[in-house]
Amino acid sequence: MASNSKAQDKKSDKGPTPDEILSGFQTLRAEQRALSGKLSEFELDLNEHKMVIETLKNVNEDRKCFRLIGGVLTERKVKDVLPTLITNQEKLKEIIEKLNEQISKKGQEINEYREKHKIRFRGLDNPKQEEQPLVATESRGNVLVS
Numbered sequence: 001m002a003s004n005s006k007a008q009d010k011k012s013d014k015g016p017t018p019d020e021i022l023s024g025f026q027t028l029r030a031e032q033r034a035l036s037g038k039l040s041e042f043e044l045d046l047n048e049h050k051m052v053i054e055t056l057k058n059v060n061e062d063r064k065c066f067r068l069i070g071g072v073l074t075e076r077k078v079k080d081v082l083p084t085l086i087t088n089q090e091k092l093k094e095i096i097e098k099l100n101e102q103i104s105k106k107g108q109e110i111n112e113y114r115e116k117h118k119i120r121f122r123g124l125d126n127p128k129q130e131e132q133p134l135v136a137t138e139s140r141g142n143v144l145v146s
Helices: 002-014 018-057 078-117 127-138
Strands: 064-069 072-077
Touching: 018 078, 064 078, 072 078
Parallel strands: none
Antiparallel strands: 064 072
8 A cells, every 4th residue: 555655656756647748738739729710710800891891981871781790680871880890890900919919829838838848749850860761771772661
């Protein structure tokens, strides 16, 4: 019994296991991907707002237009809708800026996590090491050995 608790203490003193490190890294990358997905969503909305605003600027202010709000199609006049769209466009720009900042911070956090736990990717971190075995395999009669 006492030896089991000592063995568990030694494991906990070592720090996180490789599986825990990997799952933490994957969690950080998933968070970054989620932020990137939201960013692209908001950028699409911003582009839609720009197109609609440009179209409505050339239209008579008293003309009817329809706007989809929360799944409900409403009938308004251009003079009522245009200021709202411009305000929404400005808010979308602010949100996009904040998301860009969050994505860059998450990227820095991921890089710090990689350095802290010495995480390396095959083929990305040391491409020179990959070239060296290829040269060695060529001297063996053009047979690729892995």
